[in-house]
């Protein structure tokens with residue numbers, strides 16, 4: 067026996083068989099791992115922004131695969147608890163968080179200043195606010211490690227937006243310096259409480275009332291789902307006494323946790339929810355007992371104003387689903403490339419590769435749609451009316467479909483890891499638990515699908531603007547094989563027509579989700595094909611576009627082999643390490 071083999075035996079003996087198990091993504095840089103993101107960011111970001119921010123994407127990629135991931139695992143195991151009184155017996159309720167959650171807050175609010183990056187310069191060395199593309203790309207990297215905390219981060223950001231847009235000057239002067247502070251220890255965080263026992267989807271059923279007495283508004287009622295329950299300021303809807311029933315009678319209020327003299331405002335966190343997922347973050351129930359609140363904006367436009375926050379949250383939820391799906395894919399790939407079964411690495415088995423493709427395609431779809439939606443937001447903010455219409459429809463499309471896709475993707479990724487995927491020591495179990503909230507908060511799937519069909523399509527006609535820009539992108543994608551481009555164009559037209567038909571005919575309401583899914587899938591397919599046609603981008607995105615067409619926009623015969631050998635030649639290209647060119651995939655696109 068030579069020295070090398072002796073060493074080998076020692077290591078194996080110490081290993082106790084651990085090397086049989088596939089590694090996970092611990093220690094990886096989640097930015098570097100993500101070829102799609104790295105190649106697409108320069109398409110959607112201004113070159114100077116990309117140049118300045120890339121080191122921060124890289125740094126967050128390291129954190130997300132490292133310290134943030136460790137903290138997220140610990141925080142999930144040590145959920146917050148609410149205490150009704152302080153140690154002196156005063157009715158000063160507070161939420162006790164584990165130190166791991168506090169450290170994640172420091173990274174988010176202190177180091178990266180997620181809450182302020184859209185609203186002022188001075189974040190990440192920028193002399194102006196970050197673009198929406200940059201902000202959501204950072205959210206996407208963060209959430210690959212920690213999902214729960216993104217709720218308080220995002221809702222603070224969106225609360226600031228509402229205060230800046232709708233509040234009067236006095237209220238702005240009072241709240242904004244605190245909410246935009248770079249000092250994490252002193253800053254005020256925001257949240258949004260709408261849902262009550264009487265209604266979540268049916269917001270008009272809200273029973274909380276607002277009474278104007280002695281020159282101030284006081285709130286009475288119960289809020290049933292309050293995420294980030296101990297926020298410093300909550301935006302909420304209440305009905306001023308005497309206002310009409312339904313959504314038109316609702317006004318928007320800002321509820322501070324503490325009054326100007328430092329006393330606790332008159333509301334209590336009655337208890338925290340014992341939740342399936344998002345366990346690191348506190349969701350509670352709030353009882354309003356005459357709490358002082360400030361009216362925000364037009365007393366008659368409460369819901370309309372609040373919908374701005376809802377829409378911003380919906381976009382962020384789509385990004386969060388994209389992020390969690392990316393984590394699922396990364397975990398599945400790492401495992402598939404090293405787990406052995408029957409003498410072979412499992413990625414070499416055709417059925418396993420098909421499973422991996424089913425995880426891969428929704429991930430890449432959501433990446434393209436969220437980056438395009440974020441760039442539409444940037445253009446809309448700069449005054450582009452068409453882009454405002456794209457954003458109007460892309461927001462609920464992304465929220466609806468990416469959040470739904472997250473669930474089977476999380477389950478599929480677990481299955482690739484086998485039994486260990488079901489065990490809470492590995493991240494897959496948490497990814498499955500967290501995935502499910504996406505189809506509930508900021509509107510269920512039905513509510514988002516109805517928003518798409520009955521409002522974005524029927525009322526706002528936003529699908530027309532979306533169809534026009536997607537058509538232009540197809541014109542630009544001149545290097546795609548003509549047959550494939552034609553197929554994309556024909557499918558786009560059919561999806562638009564179907565959505566229009568469902569929107570025009572109330573009897574077809576039950577088809578709203580199918581029509582919305584069609585719009586999402588074709589949007590993603592056109593975007594991925596266009597991206598693939600850009601010289602700097604890997605052409606396998608066009609293969610993902612074809613997979614979206616084949617598997618999500620057409621009905622293959624279940625009793626015939628698939629039209630294309632996705633387990634063989636196509637999979638070889640998709641899982642190849644090298645950059646793939648359009649000429650390499652051209653025949654597969656035409657097939």
Ligand SMILES: Cc1cc2nc3c(=O)[nH]c(=O)nc-3n(C[C@H](O)[C@H](O)[C@H](O)COP(=O)(O)OP(=O)(O)OC[C@H]3O[C@@H](n4cnc5c(N)ncnc54)[C@H](O)[C@@H]3O)c2cc1C
Nearest residue numbers: 258259260261265266267291292293506507508509510512
């Ligand atoms: C962990 C957690 C945290 C949350 N945090 C917050 C928070 O911070 N702030 C907040 O305001 N809310 C929060 N929510 C509430 C969440 O937004 C609601 O639960 C959600 O909007 C659904 O409302 P609901 O529970 O009343 O269900 P319902 O509205 O009763 O819906 C029940 C079912 O009926 C369907 N339905 C309703 N209307 C229609 C229709 N017209 N057509 C077809 N189907 C319909 C829905 O799709 C759903 O499947 C949270 C929820 C959870 C679980």
